Amino acid sequence: MNTTSLVRRSLKRDLRDSTLRILMAALIIAIAAVASVGFFTDRVSRALKMQAHELMAADLLLRSSSPVPDAVSAQAASLGLQMAETVNFPSVVLNGQDDSQLVSVKAVSEQYPLRGALSTQTADGATAEVSPAPVPGSVYVEPALMTFSGGAPLWVGELQLSVAREILSEPDRGQGFSELAPRVMMNLADLPQSGLITEGSRARYALLLAGEADALAAFRDWFEAQDLPQLSLRDVDNARPAMARVLRQISTYFGLAALVTVLLAGAAIAMSVGQFAQEQAIAGAVLRTLGARRRWVLRWLFQRLGLIALIALWPGVLLGLAVQALLTLVLGDLFALDLPPASFAPVAYAAAVTLLALAGFASLPVLRAGAVPVVAVLRQGGGRLDSRARNALLLALLTCVVLMFLQTGDWKLVLIMTLALFLVTAVFAIGGAAIYRLLGRLVPSRQTLLRLVLRRRTPLMLLQLSVFGLTLMAMLLIGVVRGDLMRAWEMTIPSDAPNRFLVNVRPDQQTGVQALLEQTLDFDGRLYPVTRARLVSVNGEPAAERYAGNADAEGFLRHDFNLSYSDSAPAHNTLIEGQWWSAPAAENLISVESGFAERLGLRSGDRLGFSIGSQLREGVVSNLREVSWESFQVNFYAITSRAMLEDLPAMYITGYRQGPQQPDITATLARQFPGVTVIDTGRIMQQAQQIMARGSLAVQSVFLFTLAAGIIVLLAAVRSSRAARIRELAVLRTMGASHRQVRASIWLEFTLMGATAGFLAAFFASLTAWLIARQLLEASYHPDPLVWVIGVTGGAVLVGISGYLANRGVLNRAPLAALRGDV
Amino acid sequence: MTSPEQSDNVSVLSAQALSRTVQGPEGPMTILDDVSLSVAEGEAVAIVGPSGSGKSTLLGLLAGLDVPDHGDVHLLGQSLAALDEDGRAQLRAGRVGFVFQSFHLLPGFTALENVTLALELAGRHGEQDAAAQLLGQLGLGSRLQHYPDQLSGGEQQRVALARAFVTRPVLLFADEPTGNLDAGNGEKTISLMFSLREEFGSSLVLVTHDPALAQRCDRSLSMQAGKLTAL
Structure with missing residues (x-):
């Protein structure tokens, strides 16, 4: 007999089956997440390729x-x-x-x-x-x-x-x-x-x-x-390296967010297929007593799952298209490209990823269902599948690793991600268990229901708590903490820090500009001569050879950077090694910024060669300086003695503060000193913040999938432990618990789980922000109470409602039927 | 008293020297010990015994659902030892029927589909009318499109009877068919089972712990501590 007609007949029922509906929801979310990111990056990268000649206006x-x-x-x-x-x-x-x-x-x-x-x-x-x-x-x-x-x-x-x-x-x-x-x-x-x-x-x-x-x-x-x-x-292959880099970063970050969604969906797939396999094990055995071969039964089971995946593909793709439209709306104009319409390639990729996830997470339970001894039909409660199933776990892990590699193409990243995921999940799980244990001690003994709920610290529950905690933490970091960090960083900028920079001041304009600044703005700084230079040799060795393969150093070698000369050390720099030269030094001496020296492995006494226009100049490193870049003052990686650069053409630059009460001198400068350019850093920062806000919105929209996948994992977990829960609630009812109390226990269980996940998310988000503030921005960070309110309330509401809705059917079960095992 | 192997006509089922041992917590446990029996065409044989005596294990071996440690079963003239699991399944298709204590209807299929499935697995397509007719004969004419969870226990077992008999099997295995039913439904099921058996001329191997039910068969065998003796 052909299995197709049987699969067709099973379909109507399968589509109404709650386990398979969860499976379908998990597949839809996974497909949508992968497809949305795929559609967006595919459109931008195709536009880049198609318009490569136009993007250069040349070949x-x-x-x-x-x-x-x-x-x-x-x-x-x-x-x-x-x-x-x-x-x-x-x-x-x-x-x-x-x-x-x-x-x-x-x-x-x-x-x-x-x-x-x-x-x-x-x-x-x-x-x-x-x-x-x-x-x-x-x-x-x-x-x-x-x-x-x-x-x-x-x-x-x-x-x-x-x-x-x-x-x-x-x-x-x-x-x-x-x-x-x-x-x-x-x-x-x-x-x-x-x-x-x-x-x-x-x-x-x-x-x-x-x-x-x-x-x-x-x-x-x-x-x-x-x-x-x-x-x-x-040429056309590297027409817009900056844009290609942005695209690569976007596809990596979004790809990783999509991947987390796929992995979560994978957990839901594994749980729901495990449940499906359990339900089908005896059916398969019955079919075999009726004369069906084992392979036939397996085909029947796999075809049903395949059909469910095929049905899930289309809503998944449509949802993916909708979200990519949102991404295009938010981020599209950053690329200033005419984006071609979406192609089918991401659909194929999303389908392949989903099929791989389905095969990896689902094939072993189904194979086990098909292998249940047919004699199980004669035993009461026969056909139980081994829930430990080490092989299934190993295959699922392998699937995770392959999926991660597919998405990132980088084994190192896969390894780091795997370890990080394990570590963070473990931290959340341990934190959750500790909170439950602590609450267990604090709750008075007459609060029977609460004590019962607190004792439900199963590994599966802690895993779910980690999933929600992690997702909420990511959302909090992007949504709330980012703004706080931005504000904290702005606070670190000294109130007298320059907010305008003057560039392209010609030597003959230097005195005039200095005088104008001093007269109108109480300017007490100075103008610095600047020459564009590129480092070409160190101690006679070509820099390209010396730093081959050193990506950190190569970044400095690819571009010209500003070189200045001075008789005295800049007031806002600190000498940390060597002495400043006594002016006017006759030799070619160089003062190097300590971070620059560290990255290029430079020491006092090293001979550095620079290419300046068509000229080559050499000098010796005489001291190292520490520069506080956050001061927003004009700073340089390298400052030379006057002798080294004075005869070369130079332009002058400086920074000044334009206070709100002071006359705006931009127009005067432009009129009196043609060619001088005023750069308003305040406006540039505003634009940068706008771009970051749009980027955050886009990342958050991808993380919504992750959150949805988290809820599906919860539904799958509730579904797979449904029978045990029905029995537990039936026992409670027989012992005299009212319907209201039983309902309250369900609310309590999931609200508490969500609140704990939210609490941990707020804690770790604040900790991360504090670390970023202290270590990277050197700013003081005061956690925003809003993080805690949003974390705890958001988690409690989201998980509480999802958990209650998932368990609604359980509440209406008659205790007797449950106790008979008739569930 | 007759021997378990006694049979007057051509045998549809015979077992020789079956034994089965399983590993228990305190060492090997013998479930079946050198059991032989034969069932003639059209004959009804009951196997009675207390819980845990090995009745269901024997039924599983006789139907080719499991394999013995020693001995062999000839089902419909074919040695089961010579067949693999799929071969045994093919041998059963359309010729052997089952009625289980837990009914085991497929949950995703209607009553009619459950019954039709047995015909289709035997390669007999387009005989849905026969299935519907048999269900009607068993008083389920108005329940054809109902799913198992929409049927009572008694109704489910009658669908299972229809599924077992729709192919007019040569041999029917019934494992405690009234175990999950109340007395009224149990009696009704048994009456229908015996009348269908007679109508289709099927042989019957019935496992039960109910002596009254066993008496309705042509022959009763007793299973005690892995040994089968005639009553």
């Missing part, structure tokens, strides 16, 4: 902090490649009313962009999907600046440029902090007259290339043979 991109050498352009031209140039830098523009605005300037050559399209519209609303670069004498601006300019010309440095068009989209718009300011796009030909860029200015130069694949490959070969360390080459 190949050369970037540098100094102008790209002519030899490079000449080579590209000789290979017949198309070329365009861009220069990016932060600056300040003024409108007709002398109001100032920090902007991100991009000066482009006429050929820009080589790939993708610049889309703009005119003041009267005429849209051009493909616009040429702005002509000399005009700028294009982003919508935020249209209001600011009021359509009138803007002062960009020393030039007044007309606002020709509004930018709707720009192919290679960056996402860094310096790019948060609205865009002003100007013609490259206007740049020299603007006076915004002089030697040493903080600008990013790019040469954009496009053309035939052969010519591009030939150019790449030529470039790699050259020694041009100041230039970095990008």
